[in-house]
Amino acid sequence: MKRNLIIELDYGARLAEAAFAAASDPQAGLDPAAVPDIAGIALDPSFAPTVIPGVHATDPTAPGYVSGQKVELALTEAGEIDPNQATYIVRATAEEDKVEEILAQKHVVGVFADVEIQPSLICPGSPPMGDDGDVERLLCVPQMRRLRMDGSGVLVAIVDTGINLAHLSARGRPITLDVARSWVPSPGMVPGNAPVGHGTMCAFDAAIAAPQATFLDIQLLRSSASGPTPMSGVLSDAVRAYSHLISVMTAPRRPGEARSLVVNNSWGMFHPSWDFPVGHPGNYSDNPNHPFNRIVAALERVGADILFAAGNCGANCPDGRCQGVTANAIYGANSHPSVLTIAGVDISNTRVGYSSQGPGRLARNKPDLAGYTHFRGSGVYAADGGTSAATPVVAGVVAAVRSRRPFQPGNPAASPAAIRALMRSTATDLGAAGFDFDHGFGVVGGCALVRRFIRVRPIRPIDICRRIPELCRPRPLPIDICRRFPEICRGVRRPDLPLPPPDLPRPGPQFAADDESLGDFGFELGGASLEDLLAAVWEAGYYDGSQVTGGAAASRSPAKGCGCGCS
Amino acid sequence: MDTVMLQFRHRGMAPGLDEVAALFGLAPGEIDATFGVIATDPAEGLYTVRIDVRGADRVRAALAQRPADPAEGLFANPPIAPFGPPED
Structure with missing residues (x-):
């Protein structure tokens, strides 16, 4: 993208002569021949070269030193701007990505953006701003x-x-x-x-x-x-x-x-x-x-x-x-x-x-x-x-x-x-x-x-049951396995102890489990609750465990001759 | 015609143009009938009419007979204009 640029150049005899002449001639333009060859820029011929006086650090020990003044203009012995120490600016356009190359060229001191400016205040006759x-x-x-x-x-x-x-x-x-x-x-x-x-x-x-x-x-x-x-x-x-x-x-x-x-x-x-x-x-x-x-x-x-x-x-x-x-x-x-x-x-x-x-x-x-x-x-x-x-x-x-x-x-x-x-x-x-x-x-x-x-409303607590009703549906009580089977929770393996009498599954109209899959335990499962089933499964496992470890037989063995390890 | 505004106090109902003319010694044609009698501050009983400046001296004489009141008198009727667009 092309950008408007200000190019600062060092001293050149023809450039300095043109710049000093233009200072007193408001109609002056730019003579391209006065500017050294700079690759990659297009000079603006309507903008006359302009002198930027050189400066150097002040000498605090020099006669006439003004306290606090850090720099002073580089002047000739005659008290005029020293053209050799001055720089000169011209206006040009160039591709934005070429700025570094331009800056590296001989005679180029600096390259600066030439941004658009507007009057600081809107006045009668000014163009509109915005809509x-x-x-x-x-x-x-x-x-x-x-x-x-x-x-x-x-x-x-x-x-x-x-x-x-x-x-x-x-x-x-x-x-x-x-x-x-x-x-x-x-x-x-x-x-x-x-x-x-x-x-x-x-x-x-x-x-x-x-x-x-x-x-x-x-x-x-x-x-x-x-x-x-x-x-x-x-x-x-x-x-x-x-x-x-x-x-x-x-x-x-x-x-x-x-x-x-x-x-x-x-x-x-x-x-x-x-x-x-x-x-x-x-x-x-x-x-x-x-x-x-x-x-x-x-x-x-x-x-x-x-x-x-x-x-x-x-x-x-x-x-x-x-x-x-x-x-x-x-x-x-x-x-x-x-x-x-x-x-x-x-x-x-x-x-x-x-x-x-x-x-x-x-x-x-x-x-x-x-x-x-x-x-x-x-x-x-x-x-x-x-x-x-x-x-x-x-x-x-x-x-x-x-x-x-x-x-x-x-x-x-x-x-x-x-x-x-x-x-x-x-x-x-x-x-x-x-x-x-x-x-x-x-x-x-x-x-x-x-x-x-904006009306300020008190923040209502989140009604989780209204938002996620599944969480709040009535559920069966959790099984308190320790209450029902305290032997397990005491950590004492006492297989010889009689097991608490299991609650045998009771037939009921609500049970929809597959009877055949559970029928191996010999229970009548038509109306058992989940808790009943879990108790029966635990009992069966306990029985099997006692067989493997050689412990005493459970008080009740599955009533089945099945050829699956039972005797 | 050059005009000024006459503001005065009046008790009771708004006076008619004839009554205002009689109060301040004005000829009927010296009061702007299209303007009428306007209640400029109804709570204070202040009314205003627009009059020809040629009757101003007679109005001042009539006002001098009344108790001094800064709200009563002849007031400027300056030109007004829109504030835009601004001109150079």
């Missing part, structure tokens, strides 16, 4: 389904741009939609029939862990009110949408009707300039009295589990709409103490560079936890990205939990606060130990949740 199948595996979704943690009996409200059911079916994740309890901001809009977009992506990602949930299409971001982009809105429409969700939660309950509600919000305010200034009584970002922050708290109090995306204003590579503001960028309801605020990590558990970091504005310890994002999934975009995708991934897990622990008014263990605590406590810690402002308490722990919901 929704990877997310399923990381969340232990198959194990969840075996425990009936699949969203059944749970409502999942996707508060977004609307859901396109046909697209979800075409992508292999059909969902059940409750049209009657969905909500559209304007007449004429149809739940489940929105243009394929952001909301459809969110529904797809929530269905990863909660395929059996009943979805509500809350088309907030298709409002007619003007926002900064075609798919946007204003916060007062969110107040309307939440008022509708409160009515869903407080409506009279039908027998057996599901009333657990998980609310996914993959949206928010990108920049503080969109808001009244902090300190203004009408401010949204930092003000728990803002109508939307109040109604969020009200919806949580009636039992809804509410999730908000942290935002895409992470310091490493923020969304352009953040306009460079990355500090304290989790605003308003996205930082509400009554919601789960979700950061984003890729499938390698590395925080995506654009995921907003805490502290939050309303509650300081935000985000709460992280979800998987930037994977190939819904097909709406190249990657299901942003904290937009991370949030429904976690919302689906919350819905799966609610299948096993439905909301019950008055039950503290089933309250939204208890579910938030459960989600935090089962998260897999990332980054600094415990909570941190990048990942919260860590990435959502689907597998840990599965372990929480």
